[in-house]
Amino acid sequence: MKRLLSIMGGLLGLLVLGALAVALALTFGGLGRSAEPASQAFQSPIETPTQPPYPIPATPTRPSVPTIPPTVTPAPKPSPIPTPIPTATPVPTPLPLPPSAFYALWAENYPEGQGSVLWLADPRDIGSRREVLRFERDAIIEAALSPNGRKLALVTSYWKTSTLWIANIDGIGLQQLDQSIPLGIRNLFWSRDSHVLAYKGVVAAETILIDKTGTPVVEPALSWTIDLLDPATSQKQHLVQAHVNEDLSLLGWSADGQELYYIRSMPQYGLWSIAPSTGKSHLIVTLGDELVLPILSPDGSKFLISTPEGFAWISATGQIHQNIPAHLLKGLRGYIWSPNMDELVLCQVDEKQPIQYIKVFNLHSGATRTLTSLKVSPSGRPFWPLALSPDMQWMVAAVDEGEIYWIHLPTGATVPVPGHTKFIAWMPANR
Numbered sequence: 001m002k003r004l005l006s007i008m009g010g011l012l013g014l015l016v017l018g019a020l021a022v023a024l025a026l027t028f029g030g031l032g033r034s035a036e037p038a039s040q041a042f043q044s045p046i047e048t049p050t051q052p053p054y055p056i057p058a059t060p061t062r063p064s065v066p067t068i069p070p071t072v073t074p075a076p077k078p079s080p081i082p083t084p085i086p087t088a089t090p091v092p093t094p095l096p097l098p099p100s101a102f103y104a105l106w107a108e109n110y111p112e113g114q115g116s117v118l119w120l121a122d123p124r125d126i127g128s129r130r131e132v133l134r135f136e137r138d139a140i141i142e143a144a145l146s147p148n149g150r151k152l153a154l155v156t157s158y159w160k161t162s163t164l165w166i167a168n169i170d171g172i173g174l175q176q177l178d179q180s181i182p183l184g185i186r187n188l189f190w191s192r193d194s195h196v197l198a199y200k201g202v203v204a205a206e207t208i209l210i211d212k213t214g215t216p217v218v219e220p221a222l223s224w225t226i227d228l229l230d231p232a233t234s235q236k237q238h239l240v241q242a243h244v245n246e247d248l249s250l251l252g253w254s255a256d257g258q259e260l261y262y263i264r265s266m267p268q269y270g271l272w273s274i275a276p277s278t279g280k281s282h283l284i285v286t287l288g289d290e291l292v293l294p295i296l297s298p299d300g301s302k303f304l305i306s307t308p309e310g311f312a313w314i315s316a317t318g319q320i321h322q323n324i325p326a327h328l329l330k331g332l333r334g335y336i337w338s339p340n341m342d343e344l345v346l347c348q349v350d351e352k353q354p355i356q357y358i359k360v361f362n363l364h365s366g367a368t369r370t371l372t373s374l375k376v377s378p379s380g381r382p383f384w385p386l387a388l389s390p391d392m393q394w395m396v397a398a399v400d401e402g403e404i405y406w407i408h409l410p411t412g413a414t415v416p417v418p419g420h421t422k423f424i425a426w427m428p429a430n431r
Contacts, residue, residue, distance in 0.1 A: 094125040095413055102389040102426040104396065104406060105132070107140035108419040113158065116140045118171065120427065123394050123406035123415060133171035138163065144188035144197075145169070145425040151231070152424075153197050155185045164188075164199065166231045169431070177229060178236065183222055187250035192257035192300075198239075198276075200250045201227045207244040224248040226262055228276055239274055240281065242266075249293060254316060255300040261316070263293065271303065271318070285318040297341045304335065304344065311335070313344075313363055328361060328368065334384040339392060345371070347397070349382045356382050358395070358409065374412040377405065389426045396423045 104123045109116040115136045121129035138156035145152055154165045162184035167174040178185060180202050187200040205223035208216050226240040226248060240262065242248045247265040254261065259273045261284075269291040274281035285305075287294070292306035302320075304313050311324040324344070331349040333356070338345050344361045358371045371392075376382050383397035383405065395407045402420035407413070 094127065095408070095415065097124045097408060097411070097413070099429070100124055100389075100394065101391050101429055102394065103429050104394075105145070105424045105427050106396075106404070106417065107143065107422040107424060109139040109402070109422065110419075112139075113137055116156070118143075118154075118424075122429065124408070126406075126415065126417065131171075132169075133167060133174065140422060141184075142186060142188055142422070143424040144190055145427070146190040146194040147192055148194040149427065149431060151190070151194060153188045153190065153199075153231075155188065155199075157184065164229075166197075169427075175231070177231060177234065178227075183224075189250060189252045189260075192253055195230070195232070197229050197231060198250060198253070198260055199227055199229070200248060201225045203238070203241065205241075205244050221245075226250055226260065226274070237276070239276055239279065251294060251303075252296040253300055257300075261296060261300075261303075263287070263291065265291070271305075273316075284316070285314065295335075295337065297337045298339065299341045301341060304337070322363065324361070325366065328359070333382045334397075336385045336388060339388060339390045345385060345388060345395070347383055347385050349376065354380070358385075358407070371409045372407075372412040374407065374414060377414075378416075379403075383407065386423055387426060394426070398423075 100122045103120055105118070105120050107116050107118050115134065116139045117131055117135075118133040118140065119129045120132050133152075133154075135156055138158040140154055141157045141162070142155040143152060150169055152167050152169055154167070156163050156165065160182040162180050163176060164178040164180075164185050165174055165176055177197075178201070183202040185199055185201055187198075189198045190196075191198070201224070202222050203225050205221045207219050207221040209219050211217050221244045223244055224242040224247065225238050228237045228239055229235070239260065240248065242264065243266060247263075249263040251261040251263065251271075253259070254273065258277070259275050261271065261273050264270055264272055268289060269287040271284040271287060271294060272281055273284055287305065294303040294305045296303055296316075300316060302313050302315050304311060307323070309323055310326060310329050312321055313324070314321050328346055328348070331351055333347045333349055335344050335346045337343075338360060342363055344363065346359045346361060348357045348359060349355070350357065354376045355373055356376050357373050359368055360371055361368050377399045379399060381399050383399060386396045386398055386404065388395050393409060395409055396404055397407055398404050402422070404417045404421050404423055406415040406417065408415075
């Protein structure tokens, strides 16, 4: 009986333990209903709600930017003909003056190899200048306007080479006529009928030298020439050829257009003339051992020359001679012929103050009058006259090489010209 009761007690204990196990299973059995744990070690005894009680802020996403490979811009290729750079010199504002009857024609040269430009403008308003002709490489070193105002002859320079060109006054029809290496082409003068062009050129020559043994040796050399060229046919004629080491300077045409005047340096400096039609030349007057280049009047009738006493003028035949009064030589900084050919225009500097006077001296009466007075240039250097407009209203004057000014004679107003310039001519404004 005791054995039976013991067995029944054991069974009853087993039943109690089983009931307890079922209750525990019912209590904790919901843990795995929400999510499948990744591993048993990270299970939480608290069930995580499927939706949070508060909104979770959205995490901003970085926009997708496409990858752009860097672009390499190649360096520009150097141009064989550089483009001229504009001048850095400020262009003056227009002066409150009446419109000019004559316009200025001048060349502006840029640094070596960067070309030049030919400009035309009313001198009182350089800002309204008009481009006539442009050289992309060469510098304009000299030019001459034909007497009829229709043609322009120019000499340009590049790398020890000078080239002679001709063009219409509007810059159209540019034509190369001659080229010279290395001394160059100089002294352009149109004939009075505007048909032919005279200039100073150079040709190959020979000279004989004596070596150390006393043997004569022939060496190549160069010789100056005076040439005549017909632009219509391109025919060229050598009128004069100087000796080796002798200098020549061409001065211009006679009044009747039949002769050319020039200077030779050997055996002494002398003023000569030659008739292109016959090739015959003759000496007009001997000028001595030291030369101040004579200035031919615009009509070709007389010269202004230097003498031991000062200055004088002579007729083109050398027969008439008259000295310039000594009082006009004090403080003299330059002189040119006036348009009427019977007067000289002189620039004198006051000895006590920085004032410059522009005076007119009549060759026949000896009378002197003052056109205007003005201060010397801003740099403190006096003006040197270069050319007068035919109406005597404007004068172009230089301070240093390439630095020029327009001077309005009635008022004394000065206009600086931008850049490194070369004056060419005064032209009628209505042309």
